[in-house]
Amino acid sequence: MSRLYDVVGIGIGPYNLGLAALMEKTELEGIFLDRTPEFRWHPGMMIxxxxxxxxxxxxxxxxADPTSPYxxxxxxxxxxxxFKFFFYSEFKVPRPEYNAYLSWVANQLENLRFGKTVVDVIDHKDDETPHYEVVVKEEDGQTESYFGKHVVMGTGSEPLILDSMSGFPVEDVLHTSSYLYEKENLLHSKHVTVVGSGQSAAEVFLDLLQEQMNRDMHLTLLTRSGGxxxxxxxxxxxxxxSPDYVDYFHSLSYDQRMKALDTLGNLRKGIDPDTLIQLYETLYHRTVDGKKANVTIQPLTEVQxxxxxxxxxTLKCKQWQKEETFDYHSEKVVLATGYKPHIPKWFQERFADEIEWEDDKRYKVTRDFRLEFKDTHTNHFFTLTNLEHSHGAGATNLGLAVQRNIEIINLLAGKEIYQNQRDTIFQQFTMDEDKKK
Known part of the structure; x- marks a missing residue:
């Protein structure tokens, strides 16, 4: 066995990128691998x-560390x-600039390796020093192994496209993740339909609406949601x-957690108020003096x-509230149908039978983000992917991603490197014992 790292990170998105950056102030040694040739974060949606x-x-x-150089x-x-950002006077960051920031961090870290496709992870749990062997395929087709006492899987998500909407040329029917690659093609179309109800659907529709002014194009937005x-x-x-709510959420039973997610829908889904304001104002100004907006916006409609x-x-549609079905024609279709966790094939083959599951798709995860194995494991397998069922609405929140990395680093180091803060909010979710009557 060649060099044994404390941790091997699989995937380099914002989550593992943050872990790599925070590890620099520790004695832990890690290596992080990604199949892309360079850092990329949702390149098709940098609108x-x-x-x-x-x-x-x-x-x-x-x-974790406000003094960090990253x-x-x-x-x-x-x-x-x-000074420009100060005068910009916004708390939010333009998405393309956030992407530039992430690339800036990635370019400074020496423990990142791109062009490395992980094809297998072998659990050497019975060795004198239990560890994982992470097998990668290089860009030239050669294979190489990296060895780590622990693994952190941050493989992110992948586009969710229903079988009934797949198999068509990407220039005609595409997911929002490919939007900017096909935008010019869409702008030469007579009719583009966006399917979806969340932030991505609104952003793509707004972007096309702003480009529509001098074009003979009809725009449609069909969404299953009520509005x-x-x-x-x-x-x-x-x-x-907050970490406090994650503590509470994780303590619930699986059924209670799934019900809780339903009650938090307005925090998990929906459209940024600023995007909705821009959308409405664009439509309003477009229709001055009785002009037609040349758009169709219809909620309550499921594209089946x-x-x-x-x-x-031809889009087979159902207005589910009135239970009316109809066909709708469009030259191009953009699917804003969201994402699903990307669970690699090697994970299913190697670990599906070795770990505990909550149901057939959701594995059991400890509060500190370790997979629960059926037997005792001292070589931990952490996951930053597929956590909403175990850690709540904040599972994909970028702020809480840093909190995850605090807990992982402290556990690996065996001491508190970064302060694991609690009592951070004004609310509580169960009554203190000394206040009960």
């Missing part, structure tokens, strides 16, 4: 003038943009993304199937 939905403090390090504020300072509702950004509501026609696509 101009669209902001991140969390404040700039939710960078990859600040909640903070967003230090990025602005190094780019000579501090284009805004995300709950209330201050007390945001406390459900897509079929190819002659020069168009």
């Amino acid at each position: 101009e003038k669209m902001d991140l939905q969390v404040p700039f403090l939710a960078d990859v390090v600040t909640f 903070s967003y504020l230090n990025y602005l300072h190094k780019q000579n943009r501090m 284009l509702f805004q995300l709950d950004s209330s201050k007390l509501g945001q406390e459900f993304f 199937e897509i079929n190819a026609g002659e020069g168009h696509y």
Whole structure:
């Protein structure tokens, strides 16, 4: 066995990127692997003038270490943009700039390896020093192994496309993750339909609407939800993304957790209020003097199937409240149908029978983000992927991602490297024993 790292990170997104950055102030040694040739974060959705939905403090390090050289504020300072950001007077960050920030962090870290596709992870749990062997395929097709006492899987998510909507040319029927790659093609179409109800659907529809002015194009937005509702950004509501609430949520039974997720829908889903304001104002100004907006926006409508026609696509739709079905024709279709956790094939083959599951898709995860094995494991397998059922609405929140990394680093180090803060909010979720009567 060659060099044995304390941890091997699989996937380099914001979560593992933050872990790599925070490990620099520790004695822990880690290596992080990703299949892409360079750092990329949702490149198909870097739409101009669209902001991140969390404040700039939710960078990859600040909640753990505000003095870190990898903070967003230090990025602005190094780019000579501090005064510009100060006069910009916004708490939110433009999404393309956040992507530039992440790339800036990645370019400074020496423990990242790109162009490494993980094809297998072998659990050497019975060795004198239990560890994992992470097998990667290089860009030239050769294989190589990395060895780590522990593994952190941060493989992120992948587009969710129903079988009834797949198999068509990507230039005609595409997921929002490919939007910018196909945008120019869409702009030469006579009719584009966006299917979805969340932030991505609203952003793509708004971007096309702003480009539509001098084009002979009809735009349609079909959404299954009851309307284009805004995300709950209330201050007390945001406390459900705190470590304190995660403690409470994780303590619930599986059934209680799934029910709790349903009650938090307005915090998990919905559209940023600023995006909805821009959308409405664009439509309002577009229709001055009785002009037509040349758009169709219809909620309460489920697209059940897509079929190819002659020069168009037929969307099989159902207005579920009135239980009316109808066909709708469009030249192009953009699917804002969300994402699902990306669980690699090697994980299913190697670990599906070795770990505990909550149901057939959701594995059991400890409060400190370790998979629960059926037998005793001293070589831990951490996961940053597929956590909503175990850690609540904040599982994909960028701010809480730093909190995850605090807990992982402290556990690996065997001491508190970064302060694991609690009692951070004004609410409580169960009554203190001494206050019960």
